[in-house]
Amino acid sequence: MSSKVHDTKKLTLVALILMIFTSVFGFNNIPRSFYLMGYSAIPWYILSGVLFFIPYAFMMAEYGAAFKNETGGIYSWMEKSVGPKYAFITTFMWYASYIIWMVNMSSGIWVIVSTAIFGSDLTSKLSLFGLNSTQTMGILGILLMVVFTFVASKGLNKITKVTSLGGIAVTLLNLVLLVGALLVFVLNGFHLAQPIESVSKGFFSSPNPDYLTTISTISFMVFAIFAYGGIEVVGGLVDQTENPEKTFPKGVTIAAIVITVGYAIGIFLVGMFTNWDFIVAKGNVNIANFSYVTMENLGYQLGLAFGATTKTAVLIGKIMSRYMGVSMVLCLSGAFFTLLYSPLKQLIEGTPTEMWPKKLTILDEDGMPKNAMWLQCAIVVVFIFAVSFGGEGAAKFFMKLTLMTNVAMTIPYLLIAYAFPHFKRKDEIEKPFVVYKSQGAIKVATFFTVLMVGFANIATIVEPATRGHISDTMWMIAGPVVFSLLALGIYDRYEKKHLKKLKEHLV
Template identity: 65%
Template sequence: MESTEQKQKKMTLIALVLMIFTSVFGFTNIPRAFYLMGYGAIPWYILSAITFFIPYAFMMAEYGAAFKNERGGIYSWMEKSVGAKYAFIGTFMWYASYVIWMVNISSTIWVPFSNAIFGSDKTATWSLLGLNSTQVLGILGICWILVVTLTASKGLEKITKVTSVGGTAVALLNIVLLIGAVAVLIGNGGHLAQPIVSSAAFTQSPNPDYQSGISVLAFLVFALFAYGGIEAVGGLVDQTEKAEVTFPKGVTVAAIIIAIGYAVGIFLCGIFTNWKEVLAVKGVHMGNVAYVVMQNLGYQIGQSFGCSQATSLTIGAWTARYAGLSMFLALSGAFFTLCYAPLKQLVEGTPKELWPGKMAEIKDGMPKNAMWVQCIFVVAFIALVSFGGDAASKFFNILIKMTNVAMTVPYMFLSAAFIAFKKKTEIKKPFEVFKSYKWTCIATVVVTFTIGFANFFTIIEPAVHGNLKDTIWMIIGPVFFTIIALLIYGSYEKKSKKELQ
């Protein structure tokens, strides 16, 4: 009787809000936003919550409720709404974004590792057998993906327990940031390290790379990326108490809390971090800025309470060590899960005939053959980017921009398919937020336009400033995988036609 009651227990509003918060809120988005735009990032994060996060989460909730019994995840959603070809390209792009994520993390995971060991980012000084730091990070990244693939392909899923430990430690980082910043503010008698001279502080960036209109508009993709992970929300509808009322309220409350959380977090960074003195220093980049900011927080806590220079530096180093260890554990756990989970959904959700040879074969609950093909792609991408001859700062910027674009493009496929989904009366829709066709169209246009607008300016921004290489790199990832998706599906269509003849 007790187990039956537990099964029937559904999530309350508070539980739902917490679930959405932990799925979406990312600590590193805060220092990165402050690094790129200073206080000027705050309005963009609020705008993204209104034009993207809230309506998109409602769309995912409607999909999730309608297709709760489908195993194929987002492939089933799009296939039943639009068609198989559209669904495959969209799902393959979604999967491809995780491949780009793995390329990124394979090389950038050594930044938190360095912070955990040394108390600061030393990766820019690493060299081996005449190779520069970028190339060393590339080699380490290649070794990392090989080890993870070898381990995960054996079905050793227990390693993902690291995720919960790292996740808890990262969650505590937000509390450290809040308490630490308030302590510094009190210790400094209410003075901000990054002064607010006028309202222009919230519209203009202290970063010289973000002075033009195009650069500022390109920042929008970082704000969208900060709200990533809301696809998981779609599966929570049927687990929510009085979903019709609770779910829209939960998403709205969570969105407000997350948007305020980001806004407050960015403002807190300005309490103890002077942009020119701390972030304009050589060697600071998007890959290590979170640890630089946390190290500075520890140092400023010491300084504001009268500690000696040596003691303040020690506090800073240990704060950076904690941040580094937390992020290393969280990223390691996430990596072991994501090296097989998206691939498994892609292989299991789509027709087996799509995949050549034994690619679709599942052994010990793992798509082993597909995992090794994936590994080869990741190794090739890491080698291409890390041996391209750029400095470490450029290397990290390319990887992060490739990830942001690649991970937000699939959102357009899902949002664009929403009108077709709503038009199909044969699809049972037990949960609806957008009850009229007018609001469905408005939501679809606003969300799809926001994502497209942000990605367009992100992609063209480097080229406008004479850096065509970065623009090409951001296009390469999504285009490369779209071509692969079209080739795979084209081959499948030819096979199907032959079988019918």
């Protein structure tokens, strides 16, 4: 890696936790889970947290502490634990999925901006320079990508400011949910809006008739597991953390426990002021807008609980819905900044310099791979432009790409977990932070993590086929295969071109 001498500001424990929080915790997952499963979502979140997220987070903490001086994140972890080819396939597949995420989110975030400003999604009516709404959204998405890349390329301190703001915003949103729900509960005489008739019916049976079958319940478990994804994103920031062998594992551990408990408590809080049948029966309520409907209902119920008139209660509800929109914009912006930088950093800085054009490997005085970031921006912009202006054919092509990444983006979780026993067996790797001290603990943690992710992926692949959408299933299977073959092609090219030269030089 070619770089200039630079001095970057280190991440503190609080900044690290906020970065993990914005990368992993999705406030939307709380109301959406209640919409799908009611209180019965809670056991699945606890199960997924205990069997997947917390063990996986501890693995990340051990990897991060052991490779605290490495700049390449998960590539460095996998390369030192298993081998370079395994590491490159894992990292490349993981990185490719975030490119698609950025294409989707750069336009999608404007829906939330519209809700925050106007109280509803008006993007379908947007028109700039005579363009239709799809093309206008594309232009706005391109603008967002360019501006965010420009700001992020100025240094890690700019990124941490945005991610910290996003973390604070979503933390305050959770506090509003906590305090607001408890106030409604107390002022209404300790009466739950969503009653619990019995433990079995309340916590193990969904009020949603679409989520009562075995297949639908399994599909929700997939939703719960995916709600915990993203902690490996901060793996590339170990080298930029203060006192990393202590701060990084502590930050990961605290964040993992808070996120798991936060999801479970949050779902229960929604039931304190939201009656599922009443809200859904109002009509025009779906999983996409339920988060805003929920927060609007919280404001409305708070107003009524304090004795306000119906008109005033409705106004409080509208204010709460818009506050939700503003908070989500800040939170998603924080996640966007992290994902603009961290996955790319791990791909470029971790892999051999010879694998990429020399310009991409150069770091500026702020320690940022600016050239690589702008190339990434260009790739995302091309995708956005093609999808927005390419007509129905381009939109269908991108939908296929999205399906390909649905499974491909979680395969790296499985590969990272599978490599963990190999990492533990390498005595030459110094391990300053150890959670799993026995072979039994290592095997159990690896088994359950791999099992949960593997099972979730199989369920995700099979589910469309059960509804007759065989092509969706085929595209999901194609994703990991295509990305793996592409990664192998890049790696083989590097191997033939540079390792061959090295051997000739040695001879």
